[in-house]
Amino acid sequence: MSLTEEVEALRNITLFSSLDESKLKLxxxxxxxxxYQADEVLCKEGEKGEDAYVIMEGDVDIYVDSGDGQLLVTSHGAGEIVGETAIVCDVPRTATVVARNELVVLKITKDVFMQLLEGCPEVAIAVIRELALRVNDGVRMALRGSG
Known part of the structure; x- marks a missing residue:
């Protein structure tokens, strides 16, 4: 894929749609x-998080260790980001991410991701919003499970 095609693909990701051409190229x-092929693991729960993954094509399933095995908690598809929690919160991976089908991702290192957040408030706000929504969803699931 050429740099021009990569920039166009990134421009179509909501998280990056507000970035100017130079930042998209960078x-x-x-x-x-x-x-990744179906069933390949992108990252494992408990590992140190050094990268975030933007899903360009395909889908992933997100699992957590329930004590009785792996529990599917959610799925994500094209245009979504996974792995950012460990980077932003500086904690070990909170879940295992597995390709559900053939998957194309953009792997962003922690340093690049943090520079992006520091230099682009609109991206930082979008990431914070996504993290807050995931926490909210987790609380709702926990409340349903306890009632």
Whole structure:
């Protein structure tokens, strides 16, 4: 994929849609495009989080260890980001992310991701909003499970 095609693909991701051309080019240049096959693991719960993944094509399933095995908690698809919680909160991975089908992701290192957040308030706000929504969803699931 050419740099121009990568920039266009990034522009179509809601999280990055407000970035100007130069920032999109920098993001495309400093990140790695990776293809995973179905059932391949992107990251495991408990590992140190060094990268975030923007899903460009395909879907992932998110699992947590329930004590009795892996529990599917949610799924994400194209245009969504996974792995950012460990980076932003500086904690070990909170879940295991597994490719549900053939998957193309943009792997963004912690340093690049943090520079992006520091230099682009609109991206930082979008990430904070996404994290807050995930916490809210988790609380609702916990309340349903306890009642």
């Amino acid at each position: 993001l495309a240049f400093t990140s790695e495009w990776i293809t």
